[in-house]
Amino acid sequence: MKVVLVNTDFTYEADLNVKVQPLTMYTIAGIISPYVDEVKIIEPMKYRLQNLQDKYFSVLLSEARDSDLIAFTVNSFSWFEISNMCKKIKETLGDKKIVVGGIHVSFFYKEILENNPQIDFALVGEAEKSFPSLIKYLNGQLSIEQVPNLKYIHNNKFISNNNAPLVDFRREKIPLPRYDLLEKKFFDRLTFEASRGCMGNCKFCSVLHKRSWRNYGEEEVLTRMTEFKKHLDEKCKNKDFIFTDDCFTTDSIWAKQVLQGMMDLGFQSYNMLIEARAKNLWDESLLEVISSYDNLHIQIGIESGYDEGLSRINKEIRVSDIIKTMSLLEKYKICKNVFTSFIIGFPWETKKECMKTIQFAAFLNDQYGIEVNVAWWMPLPSRLFFSYIGDNNIFNMENFAMDSKIFNYSHPNISADDLSSINICDFLYKNMGITWRL
Numbered sequence: 001m002k003v004v005l006v007n008t009d010f011t012y013e014a015d016l017n018v019k020v021q022p023l024t025m026y027t028i029a030g031i032i033s034p035y036v037d038e039v040k041i042i043e044p045m046k047y048r049l050q051n052l053q054d055k056y057f058s059v060l061l062s063e064a065r066d067s068d069l070i071a072f073t074v075n076s077f078s079w080f081e082i083s084n085m086c087k088k089i090k091e092t093l094g095d096k097k098i099v100v101g102g103i104h105v106s107f108f109y110k111e112i113l114e115n116n117p118q119i120d121f122a123l124v125g126e127a128e129k130s131f132p133s134l135i136k137y138l139n140g141q142l143s144i145e146q147v148p149n150l151k152y153i154h155n156n157k158f159i160s161n162n163n164a165p166l167v168d169f170r171r172e173k174i175p176l177p178r179y180d181l182l183e184k185k186f187f188d189r190l191t192f193e194a195s196r197g198c199m200g201n202c203k204f205c206s207v208l209h210k211r212s213w214r215n216y217g218e219e220e221v222l223t224r225m226t227e228f229k230k231h232l233d234e235k236c237k238n239k240d241f242i243f244t245d246d247c248f249t250t251d252s253i254w255a256k257q258v259l260q261g262m263m264d265l266g267f268q269s270y271n272m273l274i275e276a277r278a279k280n281l282w283d284e285s286l287l288e289v290i291s292s293y294d295n296l297h298i299q300i301g302i303e304s305g306y307d308e309g310l311s312r313i314n315k316e317i318r319v320s321d322i323i324k325t326m327s328l329l330e331k332y333k334i335c336k337n338v339f340t341s342f343i344i345g346f347p348w349e350t351k352k353e354c355m356k357t358i359q360f361a362a363f364l365n366d367q368y369g370i371e372v373n374v375a376w377w378m379p380l381p382s383r384l385f386f387s388y389i390g391d392n393n394i395f396n397m398e399n400f401a402m403d404s405k406i407f408n409y410s411h412p413n414i415s416a417d418d419l420s421s422i423n424i425c426d427f428l429y430k431n432m433g434i435t436w437r438l
């Protein structure tokens with residue numbers, strides 16, 4: 001059996017200068033390789049960056065033509081394009097089987113299947129257990145009911161199989177992503193997964209595995225990183241990678257052991273990025289290890305600059321906690337490698353609350369020299385989305401994230417005047433040399 005995996009490609013704000021490897025389809029290629037004859041990954045990013053949309057589609061069609069299954073990973077930005085691609089594939093190639101999965105599908109699989117007959121299967125959640133079973137079903141080795149996480153339409157009826165338990169990274173043997181399939185020197189940064197999920201439960205966040213964090217044991221992480229480093233050195237343009245972990249610092253003792261072990265593997269001068277939650281950085285022994293790296297960058301989602309906002313999004317932190325984290329980062333001289341992100345325009349916010357967040361971000365930049373990034377809240381599947389917006393038809397629109405009608409609808413308390421005065425403030429901050437993006 002030949003399977004074509006079409007990788008993710010954020011069509012929103014793609015940074016044209018830094019090409020980051022989307023990890024998903026390399027991970028899935030590793031998972032399914034033992035069960036198939038051939039697996040091929042297509043990188044839409046490769047064609048989009050050169051505006052070669054037609055070429056992308058013709059490559060996709062020619063690979064799909066002699067394959068048995070085409071799989072797409074879908075985020076909320078790429079859904080519009082992928083649904084159209086699937087239609088074209090079915091129109092051109094007839095009965096090719098198409099499966100979709102990923103974060104957007106895991107939220108909206110029922111509507112997706114009911115309104116898109118061009119899609120045969122939706123596999124929700126993790127692929128580790130479900131995808132090999134789907135392949136066995138297609139090979140006649142399992143019945144369709146035995147494929148966990150599978151959703152499909154049969155005789156006009158929506159069928160939902162039960163979901164498999166989540167992967168236990170400490171007990172199960174999970175293959176390394178197929179980094180060997182990477183095109184040489186195409187990506188500027190690679191990606192690596194050491195843990196999955198997050199103990200938080202923020203209301204604006206799309207992450208599937210909340211209040212759940214699972215990690216590989218530290219020995220296993222280091223074994224995997226040894227292999228990963230060989231691919232990184234050979235295939236990536238730079239000595240540069242991102243941990244895809246939603247929160248690398250959830251267990252500070254584990255994080256410290258992994259980072260210490262990585263020193264011995266020769267990662268000290270590599271450019272690296274981890275995501276952290278502010279309170280996890282109160283463990284000073286972890287900060288000490290972080291400070292011994294030359295280029296270990298930390299991204300911290302702070303989101304709101306006032307206590308009521310932090311509480312309404314369920315960030316489980318207060319402004320005073322953030323200041324405590326900043327002082328500790330300052331003590332260990334790592335502020336220069338810290339990047340914090342903020343969100344303004346939550347559906348209840350007026351200009352006054354937006355300005356509180358903007359001022360707090362500017363204060364952190366001024367006081368501690370950390371990078372700050374302020375962005376408008378955008379409607380993405382999350383608890384906040386379902387309480388305030390609810391209408392998932394917006395994702396059927398091209399560029400919903402940039403649409404002014406959707407902006408106005410999702411920021412009901414921000415007038416055109418408020419918007420322009422916030423934009424002036426944005427302009428002034430940029431001109432003061434603050435790293436800023438609105």
Ligand code: B12
Binds near residue numbers: 014023024076123131
């Ligand atoms: C690493 C990461 C990034 C990196 C790398 C992005 C990239 N090129 O891939 C960076 C930092 C660049 C990034 C940027 C952004 N990101 Co980001 N990112 C992530 C993060 C933390 C991990 C993704 C990952 O690689 N996981 C590891 C892989 C192996 O897991 P996976 O993709 O979930 O796949 C597993 C399953 O989902 C399933 N699966 C997935 N697809 C399929 C398909 C099939 C057929 C099957 C069977 C199974 C399956 O199987 C896999 C194995 O189990 C996720 C959060 C998350 N946990 O998903 C956010 C996330 C994907 N990002 C998000 C966003 C919003 C962004 C930005 C737009 C943020 C911004 N405002 O700037 C930008 C986009 C800019 C850009 N050009 O890329 C959102 C997307 C929301 C949505 N509804 O679509 C997420 C979910 C974060 C969140 N808190 O909501 N991001």
Ligand code: SF4
Binds near residue numbers: 246
């Ligand atoms: S925003 Fe970050 S901390 Fe909050 S639930 Fe999502 S991944 Fe966890």
